[in-house]
Amino acid sequence: MTPSADTRGSAALIRAEDSVLAHNYHPLPVVVARAEGVWVEDVEGRRYLDMLAGYSALNFGHRHPDLVAAAHRQLDRLTLTSRAFHNDRLASFAERLAALTRTDMVLPMNTGAEAVESGIKIARKWAYEVKGVPADRATIVVAADNFHGRTTTIVSFSTDATARAGFGPFTPGFRVVPYNDLAALEEAVDATTAAVLIEPIQGEAGVNIPDDGYLAGVRDLTRRAGCLFVADEIQSGLGRTGHTLAVDHESVAPDLVLLGKALGGGIVPVSAVVGRREVLEVLRPGEHGSTFGGNPLAAAVGTAVVELLETGGFQLRAAELGGVLREGLGGLVGRGVTGFRARGLWAGVDVDPEIGTGREIGERLLREGVLVKDTHGSTIRLAPPLTITEEELRGALATLEKVLTT
Structure with a gap:
């Protein structure tokens, strides 16, 4: 009924x-x-x-009729298994999303904030296992006026007083520099830096667009410093700016890209971390997870979203x-x-x-x-x-x- x-x-x-x-x-x-x-x-x-x-x-x-139809078809078959089992929709979703974003591997999650938290965890683990940063010393450099979500860890590096007030103590390990300032970014990066985490365009701050060359400069700096470039494309990605990703405006390939919002087609929450194999492979079974991440319904809708974007229209x-x-x-x-x-x-x-x-x-x-x-x-x-x-x-x-x- x-x-x-x-x-x-x-x-x-x-x-x-x-x-x-x-x-x-x-x-x-x-x-x-x-x-x-x-x-x-x-x-x-x-x-x-x-x-x-x-x-x-x-x-x-x-x-959107294609997305609603994909959801209806999947609702009649299978909605959730948890990742305790494989499901017949996840492999195709991951393969096509990786191809669309020109990356190697996909970590499916649910919300944008989960994607950001996942990116932080991956960057820290990579810093310890690959870069050799001493245990519990990894730092991540972020930009002022950022918006990456509202979890306790994420508001720890927010500069929005409303998001922070009353929610301490805050998670350590973050350095905040002005957005669109390569000199300040370079000064903040050191041997402990696991990653630079930025929005290619700051949405919540008022659609702040950096100068031409800033994203390419971030990519060059992170390569020279031996740390990761993590791009939060949760609002800017998947067609919004005229390219599949906002970083495409400067032909930049981050190590990790965080996706969400449009990936669920306005039907179900779907997010993902996509990126280089050698970075995402630092995760091993049991170290990170999500009951609903990669569920069959999400994968079916996410695949339909990717299909819409594959044409470039x-x-x-x-x-x-x-x-x-x-x-x-x-x-x-x-x-x-x-x-x-x-x-x-x-x-x-x-x-x-x-x-x-x-x-x-x-x-x-x-x-x-x-x-x-x-x-x-x-x-x-x-x-x-x-x-x-x-x-x-x-x-x-x-x-x-x-x-x-x-």
């Missing part, structure tokens, strides 16, 4: 959530009940253009529509927008603080039928599904112009 939908209205459902849910998020006041493609519908039947796409988890839109679409996005935002500079950063279908837009905070702009856009989310201060991010049409994208930009100029 299919469970019946909750028939309460938006206001009642929001009050109910506030009374029983821990307050770890501050959602916009909309209660989504249905979705298709780039459009969502609330419980009262109002439609909204989704310009957030689940922070890139919905790169292929809501309920989504990457090309993001690159082409990215030009429309940049053009539209450029026309708003000085007219409510003080600056923006964009790559592919991803942008951080700085709104004039006199017009409103990012939260206030999000609420105004909500009333006009467009969903976005703020990052910090007066910055909003735009990250529509890669399935958006040019007409829909121009419509969203026109709505943003209306909100900012009237």
Whole structure:
């Protein structure tokens, strides 16, 4: 029997959530009940253009038919075995994901934070077993204003006071340097450094894009220093920026790449660490694991995601529509927008603080039928599904112009 939908209205459902849910998020006041493609519908039947796409988890839109079909087929066969047994979907998923990302091996997990934690563990173990760093002395260099998740270890190297306050004591072994600063990075790296862990584009910080040559410089520095380059592509990867990976813009091959969000197609949580065989092979049975990591349902959906990306069509679409996005935002500079950063279908837009905070702009856009989310201060991010049409994208930009100029 299919469970019946909750028939309460938006206001009642929001009050109910506030009374029983821990307050770890501050959602916009909309209660989504249905979705298709780039459009969502609330419980009262109002439609909204989704310009957030689940922070890139919905790169292929809501309920993409190929992904839903793959999930339905697998639901009728097998959903979970745990890794105590092999399953008939995992090998193909791993082979095709490794080929797509031009890597050797895959470690399947569930969430982005798990992928980051896994990357940290692998880098430390590699440092001890391969590089020869003394036990418990390994360090990892990260960038200020990073966002890699909210586990205890990850917030230990966050520079966001909200993410850190009240959660100590913190995990040691991390050094923080300014983002996009190769000189500071080189100064921080030494014989104890296991890895440099960075986002090729900092999403939560406002879609911060480094200077041309920065990623290639990180790759060169880590090779010279004999440490790993770990790229967190959980938000930036899988087509979002106009390439399969954001590091592809500089033809850089990290030692490990962390993937998540879009890898689950907006249907199930799927993440992975992909990278060089000689790095991932430091893991041995029993040293790391996940009950749901690599489960058959996740592998089936993940394989369907890889199939969508293998053609290159989504990457090309993001690159082409990215030009429309940049053009539209450029026309708003000085007219409510003080600056923006964009790559592919991803942008951080700085709104004039006199017009409103990012939260206030999000609420105004909500009333006009467009969903976005703020990052910090007066910055909003735009990250529509890669399935958006040019007409829909121009419509969203026109709505943003209306909100900012009237």
